[in-house]
Amino acid sequence: MTISETMEIESKFEVDTDTPIPAADAFAPLLADDPVVHELSATYYDTADLSLTRHKVTLRRRTGGDDSGWHLKLPSEAGRVELQLPLDHGDDVPAEFVAAVAGLVRRRPLAPVARVDNRRHVVLLRDPEGTAVVEFCDDHVSTQSFVTGNANAEWREWEVELVDPSRPGARGHLDTVATACSSAGATTSSSSSKLARALGALPSPDDPGASAVRDALREDLGKVLDHDPAARRVTMVGVHQMRVAVRGLRSTISSFAEELESETEDTEIDLADLLEELKVLAAVLGKVRDIQVVDQRLEELAAEYPEDVVSPLTRKRLSDELASEERRAGARVAEALGSERYLDLLDRLHLLVEVAGTGSGSGPRSGAPAQSSKKRRREAQDMVLRGVDRQFAKFTKARTRTERDLDSLELTLAQREELTHVVRKRAKALRRNVGALRESDGLTVAPLRTACQRLHTVLGDVQDSVTARMWLRRIARRAESAGEPTFGFGVLFEHERGFSERALAGFESDAATVTAAYRELSESRRAARRRKTKSKKKGSGT
Template sequence: MTINETVEVESKFEVDDDIAVPSADAFAPLVADGPEEYELSAVYFDTDDLSLTRHKVTLRRRTGGDDEGWHLKLPAHAGRIELQAPLGDVVPDEFLSAVAGLVRRRPLAPVARIDNLRHVHTLRDDAGTAVIEFCDDHVSTEAFVDGGSAATWREWEAEIVDPARPDAHAHLAAVAAACTDAGAATSSSSSKLARAIGPLPDAGDEGASPVRDALTRDLGKLLDHDPAARRTTIVGVHQMRVAVRGLRSTISTYAAELEAHTAGTDLDLPGLLDELKVLAAVLGKLRDIQVVDERLGELAAGYPEDVVSPQTRHRLRAELDVEARRAGERVTSALLSDRYLDLVDRLHDLVGVAGGSTAKSGKKKRREAEELMLSGVDRQFKKFTKARTRTERDLAELDLTLAEWEELTHVVRKRAKALRRNVNALSGTDELTVAPLRDACQRLHTVLGDVQDSVTARQWIRRIARRAETARESTFGFGVLFEHERGFSERALDGFESDAAAVTAAYRELSESRRAARKRRKKGKKGKK
């Protein structure tokens, strides 16, 4: 089956029935063709809990117009990716594979029908090239979800024809301005489907437990980026890996609490952690290659060709492209597997039992939730301190190579990252001083993260240089790149001890604010007696 792919970048506007379409002069310097009229009818599909809609994915079967067929719209860094397949009676297998993590073996059913009488004006430049497609839509909808109803409205859409065109976004902004000048208002809904369905029902009991809330956020982030990770995009792979690590951190930090909540169920926390570790490793392999590819490409470009030759640059690109393709295939295979779907099912089950509800409410409930999250910070800070103390002792007493130094500080980085995740779950209040610890953890994580990227880059440089040497190519340029990365790491590590000390100082500041808050609360209680 032929699948067409486009990037959709558009602006949407709400408009009253009595407002006229902007005049041709309003779109200048673009010239308007048309209008052409189309009668469109689309049925939208989703799971019973509207998982696709929740994660900003749209699946529809549309008739009418010049692009009738199956359409799948996926969120992207800029705009949306739209996949199109020929009209048929069933959802294309390629589309099901693209959203498998969101659907999870569950049936898809119609959730809404949207009919649209569309008038299309093609806006062209002075060379006759189509730049913007302006649509005047008269919409009627029927929602099939609980509480759904019928509705009608009018809206305008302005969509870029070729997002790669350098001046496309400037033209879109000018058309948008013409629309608002004519009396339209920027749409309050992200899509026709979102407006047809209305507000989504709550997915869970938010606030019942801070542990459940943390798991829900991490699982939601994993699923938000699942479609992009399947497409092996840089952002999708990175953000999904971050979410996986967040889940591992939350489960590990609150293992004692979660063990109590999962007692009597078939949920196996150590098994979940192992599966998440495997998934993180698969994503990490591709992520590391993507980072190194971008890093070394920029680094090589900064040297003249008589230092880093075109042959060296070509080999770097070719070798990393092959490795990225292989790693990407492993990611796609892993995310299509029953093993992954089973993992996502179990994570949903864990969210369902984590924390439970409580009869407590108001200030006491918020305080207990805060104390639980602070206990997680305390646990992670103890692990951070242990790693920091051991590392600084070895740095002072042993004659370490750079590689040994990097390995030791990498452990500290992982502890700082886990601590940062727990700190980020805290809400800054007038009583608690949270921001300094959050900032200090972020600074240390960033510095040591750059060091680890340099370590990975040097590993790849050595590997590719050996292949180049076997092919009797000059390896001088690889040596230059290697030494550049080595120097970068040494300079970055110079500030390690002060950055690590800043984390400890910030934790003490948080602890002091906690003690002061407790004293104020005790004093307040005595005053009421």
């Protein structure tokens, strides 16, 4: 069954029950149609722990109006992607929608969590040419929550949505209507959706702050799941962000493996196997991401040359070949994320979060006396700092070996790129740990964070260049076999080669900056300990 897809970009406003809607001329230059009234009723579905809601996903079955059906709304950069299927499934959630959120649901059942009834007054607003551009909705809402004591609620709100977000000037029209709403006495809604308001505040995770490791793992796993639905749809941002999150989670597990080993002894969790599974997943995501980056990179690079240098035939060959490769890589991503193997991995990761912090050295055990928030923050900071120390030791080892080889050997560009790629991976892992540190207690964190980001960006650009040249060689051979000219491929290849040479020229300086920044952080830690010791002595009167 074909799923219809639209981009939802809207603004929501809270209003009193007796607030009059803006007069028609308040929307000028937009022209208002006569209002139409719809009686809408929607049942929302979620897991028992509200996993969809926690990750800003809504799944509903709605009747009434001109878009009755099953609706699945997924977060995106621009707004929310809305997928829709007809009501042919009765009360059973369509299998297509279950598959789209399988990472969030796993093997758990979906059940009704709330009902939202809405008497909606719709005013369609048109531009001076008569094209519908904005839908203004005056909603009179009543809700029933099935998970918070069957609580009922009623309110009124205004919802302003773009009819076609891709239309030129669409955002400006939305701003015009939003201004009219504010002038009429409305205030920006404090809830992201009707469902969120119906459910109210969601329960916090168990024992937040009880273990720095558990909190870090929970946050990292949450990021993976946040981007799971978009990655399943093989969007460029979704795949990239999920790969970043998977690598971040893998880095956290590696950094705190010492603490986690004892806590997983009596479970089915094998940390080494878990890390390997995450590595495989990141690689699958990386294939399609690399192709997407190369496609965009080479398209922009080719545009810098005239057509007598990089011919239209060469550009088309590049575009067609990379598009075909992206489809194949995307199919592998969809297959991987739709597999039982991936669901098993998620089950083990959730179990790891549950057991983290239950052993010595990771925070207070369950049932231990509650600690002060200040002490918890200090323990969490110390835990992260130990992770930073471990990752810096790995970074230093890789940097020392690489600089030794660069100095002592006559290396090709490819060999230098391979050596520095190892340093990039270590710098990336260090950056993730540093990113969890706060500028508190006099710690000097910002220089190390900035230095890691700089080195990672430079060497990341080098790696993108390596990948681009690999594809240029591969596609050029295919073009040559087809009897096509390959001069343009050579021009692009040499451009990328020169880019990499220039980027690597500053490697040692950028790497040294990371080391200097780490020493600055270390000195600030020692100074903080001296201040603490001095304060204790003063407090004891000695």
